[in-house]
Amino acid sequence: MHRFVKFISLLITTMALVGCYHSNPNGKVLPSTASSSTQTHEVAGYNLDSVSEMQNFNYEFYKTHHYAQNYNFVVRKDSIHLLKQQPEEMLSNMETDSFAIKKNSHIVVADIKILKDDPIDSVWIEIASDQYEFGWIHESELLKSVVPNDPISQFILTFSDVHLLIFLIIISLIAGGYVVYRLQRRKVKVVHFDDIDSFYPTLLAITVAAAATFYSSIQLFAPDTWHYFYFHPTLNPFALSPILAVFLISVWSMMIILIATIDDVYHKLSPTAATLYLCRLAAVCAANYIIFSITTLYYIGYVILVAYIYYALRVYARNNYFKYVCGNCGAKLHKKGECPKCGAMNS
Structure with missing residues (x-):
C-alpha cells in the first residue's frame, strides 16, 4: 500500500509539472508573410497582391495541411531535388534545371503555390536550404522525403x-x-x-x-x-x-x-x-x-x-x-x- 501511495503521488506531481508549461501547441511560428506587399503571388490562377490576402491564403492552407511558410523540415531521404525555375516554366515545357539537397539538411518553407493545371500535384512548395539555396518541389514528393524538425x-x-x-x-x-x-x-x-x-x-x-x-x-x-x-x-x-x-x-x-x-x-x-x-x-x-x-x-x-x-x-x-x-x-x-x-x- 505504501508503494502504491508513492506511485500515485509521483503521477500527480509529474502531471502537475508538465501542465505548468503551456506553450503554443503548434510548436512553430504561425504563417507569416515574408514577402513584401509589392510582390505578386499566383495562387490557383489568381494574383494575390496584398499582405492580407496572402495571410488569408496561408491560414487556410495551414488549417488543412498543418504547416505553412517558415515551417522547418529535415531531409530524411538520401537527397531531394529542387527545381531552380518557377513551376510554370516546367509545365510549359520550357528548359529547366534542378539541384539536390542532401540527407540531414535543414530546410524551411519559403513559399507556397497552387497550380490547378498540374496533373501530378497542384501544390508546389518553395524550399530554402541551410545553404541559402531556393527551389520548388511538389508537396507530395516533399512530405515523403522530409520529417519535421522536432525530435x-x-x-x-x-x-x-x-x-x-x-x-x-x-x-x-x-x-x-x-x-x-x-x-x-x-x-x-x-x-x-x-x-x-x-x-x-x-x-x-x-x-x-x-x-x-x-x-x-x-x-x-x-x-x-x-x-x-x-x-x-x-x-x-x-x-x-x-x-x-x-x-x-x-x-x-x-x-x-x-x-x-x-x-x-x-x-x-x-x-x-x-x-x-x-x-x-x-x-x-x-x-x-x-x-x-x-x-x-x-x-x-x-x-x-x-x-x-x-x-x-x-x-x-x-x-x-x-x-x-x-x-x-x-x-x-x-x-x-x-x-x-x-x-x-x-x-
Whole structure:
C-alpha cells in the first residue's frame, strides 16, 4: 500500500509539472508573410497582391495541411531535388534545371503555390536550404522525403517505420523463449502466468494495450487530428485537444508505471531474476502494442481489449490472493501446508 501511495503521488506531481508549461501547441511560428506587399503571388490562377490576402491564403492552407511558410523540415531521404525555375516554366515545357539537397539538411518553407493545371500535384512548395539555396518541389514528393524538425515528430516517424521489424523481433523472442523454456523445463516468473506479488507489471501491460487501442482509434476515426499532432507535437497534454490529451496522458502513465514496476520488481526478486523478468515483461508489452494497434484497425481490438483486461485482472487476483501466512517465516500462502520459502508445515 505504501508503494502504491508513492506511485500515485509521483503521477500527480509529474502531471502537475508538465501542465505548468503551456506553450503554443503548434510548436512553430504561425504563417507569416515574408514577402513584401509589392510582390505578386499566383495562387490557383489568381494574383494575390496584398499582405492580407496572402495571410488569408496561408491560414487556410495551414488549417488543412498543418504547416505553412517558415515551417522547418529535415531531409530524411538520401537527397531531394529542387527545381531552380518557377513551376510554370516546367509545365510549359520550357528548359529547366534542378539541384539536390542532401540527407540531414535543414530546410524551411519559403513559399507556397497552387497550380490547378498540374496533373501530378497542384501544390508546389518553395524550399530554402541551410545553404541559402531556393527551389520548388511538389508537396507530395516533399512530405515523403522530409520529417519535421522536432525530435518528437522524428520519433513518431521512426517508430512507425519499424512496425514490421518490431513484429518480427517479437515473433523471434517468443519462439526463442519457448525453445529455452522447453530445454530448461523449469518454472519462470512471467506476467499473467506465474507472476510475482506486484500489481505494477499487470497494470503496465494493461496500460500499453489500452494506449495502443486508443492510438489506433485516433488513426481510424480522427486521422487529421493525429496529422496535426505529427506536425506540431508537444509533451504537454493540457495544450492539446481532449482526444490527444487522453492519449498523451496514457503515454505519461506508461512511463511512470514503468518506473514503479522496475523499482518493485528489483525489491521482490534478485537482480538476475528481476532483469530476466523485466525482459519477459517487455516482450509481453511489445506484443500487446502490436496486437492491439493492428486489431483495432479492424474494430475487433475493442472486444479483445475488454477480454484481455478481464483476464489480466482475474489472473492477478487469483494468483495474488493469499489467505494464510507462514507461522515460521511470515511468507504469504495460498493454502495451508508446506511453506515454499522455508519448508515449515502450516496446518
